[in-house]
Amino acid sequence: MRKISRKYAAAAAAALVALTLAQPAYADGDITCNAGPAKNWKSITKLKKKAWMEGWELLKTQVEGDCYEVYARTESGQAIEAFFHPVTLKKLVVYRRGTEIYRAPGFTG
Template sequence: MRKIAASLVALAVLAPAAAFAGPSCTTETKDKWMSQDAMKAKVAEMGYQKIKTFKVSGSCYEIYGYTKDNKKAEVYFNPVTGAVVKSEID
């Protein structure tokens, strides 16, 4: 019974953290990532604009901004290729 209780407590503690975790974008080391300036240029070429936040999030580059259609966007990019890994468009 103690093992079950301990498992439930661990699940209750870890589940919320997993819910906020971003995607896994690459397993490459950071020396293989494109520079932030190069990624910002690629993001602009893809039509994202009014970027409020550009940051490293785990193994991804992440932005908060707007699409070319002026829709709110949260987007995770593979930092090696620049490909979109996950996006939430409102």
């Protein structure tokens, strides 16, 4: 078995770090919507339309706890994670690369 040179190992480690940093960092936080029973929630289809109307390219939509969560790219190509209230479809919080960039006025969840 060949030994890996330190120079090669350092280059591989640097490449791994660069690839890790290049990935979008999502900040899933402990968002709580206090949405009540799921039978009162609007459909994911309506949420997708609302996100599309924001100019976002949807990557993934899902239920996270009692909120709707959207992974998308903005018109400028930035990766974001956003949380919406499932009854009102109000945008509550948006994160970009682990940093909160929007919070609805008065929302503390």
